Amino acid sequence: MGKLIIASNRLPVKIEKDEKIIKVTPSAGGLATGLKSYHKENNSLWIGWPGMIPETQQETNEITALLKKEQCLPVFLEEEQITNYYDGFSNATLWPLFHYFSDFAKINETFWDAYCRVNELFAKKIIENAEVGDKVWVHDYQLLLLPKILREKCPDLTIGFFLHIPFPSYELIRILPWREEIIEGLLGADLVGFHTYDYARHFTSSVKRLLGYDVDFMQIKLDDRQVFIDVFPMGIDYEKFEQQALKIQSKPIQERSKEHQDIDRFLLRMPDRKLILSIDRLDYTKGIPQRLKAFRYFLEKNPEYKEKVSLIMLTVPSRTDVKQYQKLKNEVDVLVGNINGEFGTLNWNPVIYFYRSMPLENLIELYSSADIALLTPLRDGMNLVAKEYLASKVNHKGALILSEMAGATKELGEAISVNPNNIPGTADAILQALKMPDDEREKSIRTMQKRIKRYDIHKWAAEFMSALEDTAKKQQDYHARKISPKIKAKIYKDFLAAKEKVVFLDYDGTLQRFYANPQAAVPDEELYQLLDNLAQAKGTKLVLVSGRDRETFEKWFGNRAYILIAEHGAWVKQPGKEWIEKKPIHPEWKENILPVLESYVDRTPGSMIEEKTYSLAWHYRKAEIELGTLRALELVTDISTLIINQDLEILEGKKVVEIKVSGINKGLAASAFLRNNPANFIMAIGDDWTDEFLFKELPQEAHSIKVGTENSAAKFYLDNYREVRKLIGEIVNTKS
DSSP states (O other), X not given: OOOEEEEEEEOSEEEEEXXXXXXXXXXXXXXXXXXXXXXXXXXXXXEEXXXXXXXXXXXXXXXXXXXXXXXXXXXXXXXXXXXXXXIIIIIIIIHHHHTTOGGGOOOOHHHHHHHHXXXXXXXXXXXXXXXXXXEEEEESGGGTTHHHHHHHHOTTXXXXXXXXXXXXXHHHHTTSTTHHHHHHHHTTSSEEEESSXXXXXXXXXXXXXXXXXXXXXXXXXXXXXXXXXXXXXXXOOHHHHHHHXXXXXXXXXXXXXXXXXXHHHHHHHSTTOEEEEEEEESOGGGOHHHHHHHHHHHHHHOGGGTTTEEEEEEEEOOOTTSHHHHHHHHHHHHHHHHHHHHHOBTTBOSEEEEESOOOHHHHHHHHHHOSEEXXXXXXXXXXXXXXXXXXXXXXXXXXXXXXXXXXXXXXXXXXXXXXXXXXXXXXXXXXXXXXXXXXXXXXXXXXXXXXXXXXXXXXXXXXXXXXXXXXXXXXXXXXXXXXXXXXXXXXXXXXXXXXXXXEEEOOBTTTBOOOSSGGGOOOXXXXXXXXXXXHHSTTEEEEEEOSSOXXXXXXXXXXXXXXEEEGGGTEEEOTTSOEEESSOOOTTHXXXXXXXXXXXXXXXXXOEEEEOSSEEEEEOTTSOHHHHHHHHHHHHHHHHHHSTTSSEEEEEETTEEEEEEXXXXXXXXXXXXXXXXXXXXXXXXXXXXXXXXXXXXXXXXXXXXXXXXXXXXXXXXXXXXXXXXXXXXXXXXXXX
């Protein structure tokens, strides 16, 4: 079993230079803090930027040696790359766009070029250290292109990706000029993970709309493999916070930190005073001004709480050289000053404001002391602070007010949920939390604690890695059945040895790519030549078996030396002869079905109806993808009630719903043909689930081949129609 390589912009440690001494210190932040313990316990290799630029080769060597002791390897970046890749594309383009602040997103070609180059640097470092059997776990928005780069250079790597911020809706991601490249970059992974189902849904919607790939039960079907999508809400190191909180609580007052003693003295002076805690990085996504306005509104509407409630606001400095953040800090400073000036007294400041970071021990002291945690981001991928607060409440006394825009709200349903833009609503939530009975507080805290303790950082990482293992096995199963040179050689050998050969070929998706307009899929000269050569091979009967209508097949292939089976077997044509109808049927049934299909065409722009002898097909290839899928589900439900006790059935193909006469399918047509045309070499190739009827009816010794990655009764797989054409060309050119 190979090792795990973790790749992220930030390492779990950072390098700092104090005068001439280079030292290693822990990194702050959710990913670095959360995964650090899992990294240490599982002997993985972590690759990322060390946080500084070495000035000499000696410093480079020293930093590398220090990081190796931490099971880390550095990717060194130049100042310009940090400016354009990290501060630029990552944080000035992707960060605001993915958090729904599209007006703040800077579209800059230089930023994009740097982002591409740095992702290539990460790929190079990973490839230099990867071995057969290794797995790579890529993290977050700074490395969205990395999975595809790795896939192209090391196709056999098992690659997982996890996004720690929201994935935006299609309407936002489409703003990016490089939206296709971003999506394709992620699709280089075998498994893509998100905190919530909403983010996963936005991603799959963008995949369908921008790239046109089919998505089926959180599986994205590419030409040569499948990408699996899943939801893994990130946890914290629960035990670490719980044990630290118990340790702090058991300390005598004189042994506690200065900050903790200050809080104790503050509470001793006024034992009934309640503390509300707010902790955030200074960022426009965190809703800090809205939170302060809500607290001010609360004090205005509830004057009885003056001198009884204080808001401890810890704001960690962030991107201090960026104008937006400087403007935000000024706004927060003014709001804090105004609230304290308007409501404060000699003995009471409503807002106790800290603009700095704090060590973990001090954070846990704040968590333990606070009666209420007020966490109201405007948009947040998860918000681990909420979970840290809960883990630290070892006395089970507390209340959590949490923004409905935070990913954590999906798990923490017992918290008081607020819309952070609703200032009166947030103020009401503060009052609700203050008035909440003790037993209700304890019940909600215990329930949430139990949940996040069970699904902690270790469970989160283990679940992701387990899913990645399962994904790798599924990919291996597909590749094991994919036609290899050895399998090809066996097919060629059997073909040459047989005197009587029958080859069944589907058309759309098998011999020709799909077109938005089905009538545009006209055979090209290369295809005609391939099929002519195959049909002329000694002892070979070439059978084109399709759902296409006979008029189209007649137009395209009527003068060729192929056997044609149209409309899933309703019509059969031998070379040089007339079409034979399987069984005459009265078409009255169409009079009931056609108006229903027409109503769906009217309500689904881009859809169309195709009428055949034995069927009516509603195509939605040109319709808006999700609307077409929704309408298809509705149509199947509506039609199902109309065909009860009728000799009709529904076929659901690729972006088509077909209502047809029962007892007609490709499998039955192939069986009938083989009864009259026995052969000692049989091969069938198809891409649609309608071809599954064909695969299941064939003799055991037949060579059945599925085009695409869907589960199939076929023995073997090919990636796409181009590989089918290549296989046919090689068969007819094979020499004994």
